Amino acid sequence: MGDKKHLMVIDAHCGDGELQVGAIAAKYAKAGHKVTFLHLTAGEKGNPPDVPVDVYRDQKIRESEEACAIIGAECITLDYKDAEVQVNEETVIKVATQIRKLRPDLVLTHWVKSIHSDHSNVPKIVEAAQLKAGLSGFELEGYPPKYYSYLHSENWEDMEEYVPDIYVDVTETFETYLEAISKFWFVMNSKDFRYFDYYKALGTIRGCQNRTTYAQTLKFPVGGNIRKGKEIPGFPL
Numbered sequence: 001m002g003d004k005k006h007l008m009v010i011d012a013h014c015g016d017g018e019l020q021v022g023a024i025a026a027k028y029a030k031a032g033h034k035v036t037f038l039h040l041t042a043g044e045k046g047n048p049p050d051v052p053v054d055v056y057r058d059q060k061i062r063e064s065e066e067a068c069a070i071i072g073a074e075c076i077t078l079d080y081k082d083a084e085v086q087v088n089e090e091t092v093i094k095v096a097t098q099i100r101k102l103r104p105d106l107v108l109t110h111w112v113k114s115i116h117s118d119h120s121n122v123p124k125i126v127e128a129a130q131l132k133a134g135l136s137g138f139e140l141e142g143y144p145p146k147y148y149s150y151l152h153s154e155n156w157e158d159m160e161e162y163v164p165d166i167y168v169d170v171t172e173t174f175e176t177y178l179e180a181i182s183k184f185w186f187v188m189n190s191k192d193f194r195y196f197d198y199y200k201a202l203g204t205i206r207g208c209q210n211r212t213t214y215a216q217t218l219k220f221p222v223g224g225n226i227r228k229g230k231e232i233p234g235f236p237l
């Protein structure tokens with residue numbers, strides 16, 4: 001069985017994390033690891049013309065729960081409003097409290113540069129919550145401290161200066177991933193962006209680069225891949 005871990009995906013909107021790392025998440029879930037998606041908002045303001053924002057919010061939460069069930073993950077959506085995600089003390093404490101409660105070993109989150117401010121704010125919140133969740137002297141509803149590391153994920157709106165550091169072979173779970181993301185109305189029907197085509201093609205291109213059929217990628221935090229030790233990593237004396 002080995003040592004089972006908890007992988008957590010923290011993103012801005014229902015569907016973001018599922019699109020970006022859904023196949024990686026499915027791979028770890030299939031191997032017996034716990035996987036949780038935490039969405040800060042439903043992303044309800046990209047509503048279809050004939051669906052009110054509040055109705056679309058419920059729809060997106062339901063779609064996300066269906067997608068996560070296929071991936072093999074838990075799904076939590078907080079009640080922040082779409083396009084209003086702020087980096088402030090209240091948000092950081094709410095995320096840090098969730099972290100202490102759920103106790104992930106690794107968090108995957110958006111890259112730091114984006115055309116969407118909700119996206120670029122989330123990794124700032126994750127970074128600030130890392131300190132508050134980890135500090136033993138910081139009281140958070142009685143939960144014990146929990147330190148976690150985090151990596152960034154690849155998304156079409158967040159590509160400025162995104163160069164992958166890590167390629168993960170997701171060949172075995174890519175069909176499951178495509179089934180999961182097809183649960184989202186916007187993935188299959190958006191007139192603004194061809195989500196399904198893009199992410200299927202992206203998994204294929206990253207797979208070519210990884211010399212596997214399909215792959216998804218991750219990136220270290222800025223300055224987060226510094227190694228300190230007695231020799232060159234991977235090149236023993």
Ligand SMILES: [Zn+2]
Binds near residue numbers: 012013016116
């Ligand atoms: Zn989003």
